[in-house]
Amino acid sequence: MKEFEERFTELQADMISICMEYINDRADKVYIYASCEGNIISSKFFYLINNQYVKSHQVNDALEDEDEDERYDTSPKRGFMVLDILNEDIEKIEALCKENNRDMPTEMRLIYDVKSGHFTAEYNYELVYTNDDVKTASYNANEWFEKVKRNRL
Template identity: 90%
Template sequence: MKEFEERFRELQADMISICMEYIDDRADKVYIYASCEGNIIASKFFYLINNQYVKSHQVNDALEDEDERYDASPKRGFMVLDILNEDIEKIEALCKENNKDMPTEMKLIYDVKSGHFTAEYNYELVYTNDDVKTASYSANEWFEEVQHNRL
């Protein structure tokens, strides 16, 4: 049991780590949306930087004039998403190996200043049984919720 939880935590820590690397460890908070539903694996990530919530491709919009700019190129963003999706696949395999339910949705929040990590898991179908929703739709919905409620 302990091995499962340890490995699960390590994979989540890897997800946070790659998102921190993307912004050179310069953010107040990191948010990761991870989805595994049916045969769909998807992820998105965004940040709180200088009191502004920004999607990964918009990180430079939150910088002060004197701040060094981020490399927010599409190529770099897709590299992060590839690693996040690989980690989700590894979590899925870990859950299968240990006869555990795989969350359909994981919302990870890492507060950089305090080092506090929170995770919210959902095991219900979120979008595969919906005519309109997609993983991307759900991730954007969470971004709006976080932005509105300043989580």
């Protein structure tokens, strides 16, 4: 039992870690949307930096003037490297759940508050988009980004 929880936590910590590495540990909060539904695995990540909510490819938009010389590398190659690692971690979580006869969340919404070190996670086990004609994992991730931005979560 404890081994499952520890491994599950380690994989989530790895997801936070790679997103922190992407922005050189310079964010107020990190948000990760992870989805595993049917045979589809998907992830997105975004940040709160300098009181601005920004998607991963927009992090330079949140820099203060004095930070201009410390721009982030937001190249597509680097962004896809992070997504690849996130997706690998989701696959490992799925395998861990199967090995331990646990339900795999269809959605995980992870929030890491860098300053306080506080981590929160929301899990959903219902089908979210495979039975929907409009919604996709990407749609749901963008919807969450807009909700977080609106409500300043």
